[in-house]
Structures are given as structure tokens and as C-alpha cells.
Amino acid sequence: MSDRTARPGASLARTIVYFAHPAHHQSHANVAMAKAAQSVEGITFIDLYAEYPRFNIRVDIEQERLSNHDIVVFQFPMFWYSTPSILKEWQDIVLEHGWAYGQGGTRLSGKRLLAATTAGGSEEAYSDNGYQRYPIRTFLTPLERTAGLCQMAFLAPYVLFGAIRAVDDGRIPAHVTGYVRLLQALRDDQLDLDAAAGMDTLGPDTLPLKPEAVAHG
């Protein structure tokens, strides 16, 4: 713990981004985020729909990828209050019993899972009084529990609310920049995980970076 804070950048956390979007030409924010993420050095980027257009996900390859990384990012648009189907398929078959969970299933233990998602409704809509009736974290509880069962830490999700109108509102560039900073901070272990644990969601303006990282910035 102490040596990581002492020498930031010396031990890079290995980060992998799983991107799932079934129709790139209809994307408002995700394709831009994905492009930016691919340009971040030192992280692994996987476009699941491109890698497995016929859904024939290779469990052994995916498990090896997971073994080689410490931080797993799911980047996806919320659709029907869930992940796109390929990401669910990925969870269904890659997170095997005896490997990811259950007896002897400790291979993901200690790793971290972060959801980077976009939602059509506004932040107000995702509240007890909003028209979606529940906060966004409620809709992400399946992922949160999945992480928990795999003994992974579930970080506060990085969310773009009102994604449908974000282009008109000009909020995309800031969100993309924030995404890149988040990925870099994860990679360099500069995200203040304790602070992040106390937050509901992360946004480009509310990234809890460690003091020395802020100082560097």
C-alpha cells in the first residue's frame, strides 16, 4: 500500500477495457469514448462486438486476459436497464464457477471492476422522485454483486447522464477527457479509492484523485 503511494507510476496497475456497443453508427458518446480510450497508453482495449461478432466468446482467452490485468472496465451504453447482450454473455460464460467464484474460484480476488456507462435519462430522472424511479446505482446492482461474488472491489461507476442530449449540450468532449483521465489514474494508481468508495457516481469534474496526482496535474 505504502510503496504504491510512494512511487506512483513505478508500478502500473494493468487495466483492461471491455467495450460493448452493438451499433457504432448510432452512438453519441460511446464511440468517442472508445476511440479516446484506445489512445491511452498501457491499457488493453477490447471491442467485444468486433472480437466476437457471432458471440462465440473464447472462455480460455478471456480468462487469461483477466488474469493478466488488475483493473477491469466495462464500457457500455445502458440499454433496457442492463448491459448490451454480448457483455452479459461474456459474464455468463467467462466468470466460471471454480474459477471466478464458488469453491476454488478466487482468480479474480482483489481485482477491481469499474463500469463506465451512458444513460439516456438525466441525473434527476435517476432518483427516487425521477421518472426512472431509482438511482443509477440501483440499476447497476447486478454488476456490483457480480464483482462482490468474484471478490472484486466495485468502484463508483463513471456515468454520462442525459446521453441522448449530450451532443446538443456540448457535454461530450468533457466527458471523453474525463474518461481518459480516469483510465490514466487507474493505470497509475492515482485514483483515491477510499474517496471513490464513498461516492455514488463519478463524473469528469468529480474524479477523486490522490493529492500528489493533483499536485502533478
Add this chain to the structure above:
Amino acid sequence: MADFLLLSFVFLLAGIVAVPIASRLGLGSVLGYLLAGMAISPLLAALNVDVVSIQHFAEFGVVMMLFLVGLELEPRALWDMRARLLGLGGLQVAGSAAVIAAAAMILGQPPTFAIAIGLIFALSSTAIVLQTLNEKGLMRSDGGQASFSVLLAQDIAVIPMLALFPLLAMPELMDVVAPAADAAHGAGAAHGDGHSDEHAGDHGGGMSLVDGLSPLPRVLITLGAIALVIVGGSLLTRPIFRFVAMANLRELFVATALCMVVGIALLMTVVGLSPALGTFLAGVVLANSEYRHELESDIDPFRGLLLGLFFITVGAALNFSLLAENLLVVIGLTIGLLALKGGVLYVLGILFKVEGSSRWLFALGLAQAGEFAFVLLAMATANSVLPASLAGLLVIVVTLSMLATPGLFILYDRVIAPRFADAQTQEADEIDEQGTVIIAGHGRWGGIVNRILRTAGYETVVLDHDSRQLEMLRAFNIRVFFGDATRPDLLHAAGIEQAKMLVVAIDDRNQATELVQYVTKAHPHVYIIARARDRNHVYELYGAGCRDIIRETFDSGVRAGRSALVALGMHPYTAQRRAHDFERRDRYALAQLASVYDPSIPIHENKPYVDLAIKIREEQEAEMRSAPGGFGKGEDRSWSPPTTADVRAAEEGRARASGE
């Protein structure tokens, strides 16, 4: 010549008339042949035909049948049978012989007579039992397998019996026997004489390598002959058939197969072994060969004809006058024989855990005396083991017990099997599991199908008529059989009756269509997957009755199109969806157009076809233009997120709801 033609005609006609009637009445072909034989016996007597010598000729059908049985049985399977073969089979022979001998002694026969009778009657009829079991599809059932083990063991047991018989000879007893029936004496003797003449050759009499040799060389020669069959069978078959295949003549294969069986039978006869046993062994050796099905389909017609002839002669040789004179005695002896043998078999069935209806099948099926009894009775008379008068009577008992067998099978079918209905369903399931997939044509296409099926654990039988292809595949350890899949007999040998599926992957498009046509009609239970060369061939195959048709180049074309889209920059998932959509539309059009396709008119002159094609195209274009869905345009309906208006409407709706 005319005699020969007349005789052939009479035998063939009798079979052709009687067997279908018997089958229709549910009596089975064996009883049909037997009845046909009885019907023509007066005619044969009038023509002064030597029925018994014809019978010996026809017994070669048994040899062929055992060859075919061997072909079905891989060496491994035979080895797995060893416990049953020795235990069950050995005990059956010993037990039945002992019980029958005891009964004979109780009836007042001297001990040597009794032992001879016991041994003779212990054997069952391989011909009747195997033929009936195969016909009823019971061969693979537990009872069928147990019966087969016993029959095989009996075939082996004949060899020591033949050696033992001369030791039982007691010429002084011959006079003691009361001249029970003088008229019978003549008939029995005639029967016996015929046998002894014919069988001199069969069992080491006339032409023999081993007569007069001391035991050691004799054993060595015998073992050498067996080794020759095994080694020759496994090493020579391939080069011989490859050589014959060069001539590319169907009848040459038949000739080769016949030559092989006859040759082995001859070799076995010369060294004093049972020819049936020898050919059985050869069959087992060849069970793993890729020429197995070819051999099977070549030999099978001869087997069928000869066995039919054999059964006819059994019926025809029944001595009615002797039967009439001793009616009650003979019937009593026959019933006694069936009861004793059946009883021994039933007890053995319990000991060897033959369960349920199978035990009854086993006990009733093998209760008769067999064709070997004729041979042994003849030999017994010739060697003064039994008096001719007694032998003549016993021949009738043997015949009657064989005649009764189809009746016992009917009893099993109608009365016993239904009571074990549960056990029967289980048996049926077992057979079901062994249902195989026949793949006709193991080229680039059929080979892929075969590999996929085999890795999934399915049994496949691959037929290919290209012997070079065959050689190549064998180098890669792929099991294929030589043969032209369009021949019904070869399909039969490959097990089309039990098969679940036929994959038609032969190159010639017309042959493929004919094959589909034949199998849909003759074996409607078989699911057919056929490869079409092109769109028109699809229609031809559809017309022939196939409903699962795969175009050989369609899928690769679709894949190439998909690859092209990806290479041009389209996202792989979108490209996949487009390719999928194309496939769906094309298949729909193809299925619709099949109904108006007419092979006799070129497509562009077929008005309904052209009209429908245009109609479908217009429909599909309209569908593509009007595809619904949020941002979805055109035909991509993969993803339709809400619009700005939707979000606003939702927010306003909620605001109104909370404002009230």
C-alpha cells in the same frame, strides 16, 4: 439342363409364393420356406429329386451367414463376449446333452445311444435362429446376443463331437434294437446315406490334409490354417480389392467376395474344421476393413437364397409316411425335446442374468435341434453309433422341432413380449442409441460433416467409391468403407434400416438426387441432409423429397461477402448482421420459389417462377425501406435507443404526475 431349370423354377416359385404370405400372416420367412418345402415335397418325390443332397449344398448358406455375422462383429466385441461364449455356450451344450441323455436312458435307450442323442440334440439351428432374430430386429437385444453366443459356442462344440462320435460306436448293439419300423428303416437309411456321402468332404473324410497324421502335426496344420485366415484376411484383402477395383466392374467384386468365402470354407474343410467357424473368423478379421460393407452387400443375396433353399429342403425332406406311422411318439419326443432344452436354457438365462422378456426369447428361440443334427445323425448311422431306424425317427423329430420354432417365436412376440412391455421399451431405446449416420461421399464436404459428427460422439458410417480417396483417408486414420452409396444393397449393408440420418455428399448431382428419391421412399424414417451443387439442384433435391438442403458454395459466399464488408471498414458485428439478413432473405426466396420450379422448363421461360421471383424481390425491397425503429434506418434493426423526444416526454409525464 431342363431338369436343372425345372428344379430351380420350382424352388424359386415355391419361395416367392409362400414367403410373402407367411410374412403377411406374421409367421416370418422361415416358416414360409418350410411350408413351401412341404408343399412341393410330393412333386419333388415324383421327380425323383435327391432333396438331401440339395440340402447339403444349401447349407453353404449357413457358412455365408456366419461370415456376415463375423463382419458385424469386431474382434474387440468378440473378445468381450468370451465369458458368455465359454460359460453360457459351454454350459448349454453340456447341460442340454446331459439332460437329454438322461431322458433317453429313462426311455430305455442304452447309454451310448443316449449320449449320442444328447449331443446331437444339444445343438440348435443357427440358420433359423439368426435369420429370425435379424428379421425381427432382435439381434442386438440382450436375448439376441445371448442366443448368438450360444450358437457360436455350438459351432465350436461340433468339432470335438465329430471326433468323439466314432468312439461311441457299438456295432453289437445294432442288432439288439427292435425293428421298430421296417418301413422307417429304409427311409432313415436313405436319409442317413445321403448325409454320410455328402459330409465326408465337409468334415475331414475324403479330401483331407490331416487324415492319418499324428496329433502334433495335425494340430500345427489346423492352427496354421487359422493363422492363414487371420493374417491373410487382414493383409491380403486390401491389395486384392484395390487390384479388383481397377477393373471397375461390379460383378468382379461379387466374384471376389464369393471366391474368398468359398476359399476359406474349403481350407477349413481340408484341415477338418467347421467351414462356418472359419468364415466366421474371417468375417471378424474383416470387420474393421473398409471393404466390409461391400463384402456384406455382395454376399448377402447368396446367403438369403441359399438359406431359403435350405429351409425349403428341410420342409421337403420331412418323411410324411414315417411321421404318420409314429405320429404320437414323434410329437411326444419333439415336445419333450423342446421342453428339456428350453428348460436348460431358461435356467442358464437366470444364472447369466439374461433378464425379462430376453430370457424367454433365449429359452424358446434355441429350444429346437439344428441342421448339425442331420449331419451328426448321418455320421452316427454310418459309424454304427445309432441304428438307422432310430436315426430315421430322430430326423423327423429334428425337423418337427425346427418347424415348431417359428411358432415359438410367434408365441414370444404375441404373448410373452407384451407382458414385458417395459423391458421392451428399454430395449428399443438401446437400439435407438446405436442409430448411426450414414455419410455418402467423403470428399471435402462430407469429410467436414463426418469430423463434426464424430467429435460430437456420433457413430458414422462413411461410404465412398473412390479407392484412391479411400487410401488417402486411411493414411489419416479415418474409417471409411468402399462402395457406391447409390446402391440400395450397399445402403442396406451400411445399416440404413437402423440409421437415423443420411448425409448425401456425393459429387454427381443426378446420383445425389436419385439417392434422395430412393431413401425418402424406401426408408422414410431416415432424416436426409443433402448437398446441392447450385440453386437448381436445390429444387431437384426438394422435389426428390429432401427438406434439409445445403448449398455447397452458399455459406462460403456469404462469409466472403462478410469479410469484404469488414475489410471495407464496416464494424464486424454490423457486417455479421447484414450477412445474416442476406441469408435469411435468400433462403426465404429459395423456399418460396421451390414450389413453382419445374425441372422440364428453363427458369427464364417458367412464367410463374419469374413472376414470383419479381414479387419477392419487390416485397423485400419495400421491407428494407420501411424498417421501423428509433434511429434504425434501412434494414439494420439491431439497436433502437430512445430519442430526445422520448426522454422529454418521459420527463414531462413524470413532472405532471408529481405536480398533481
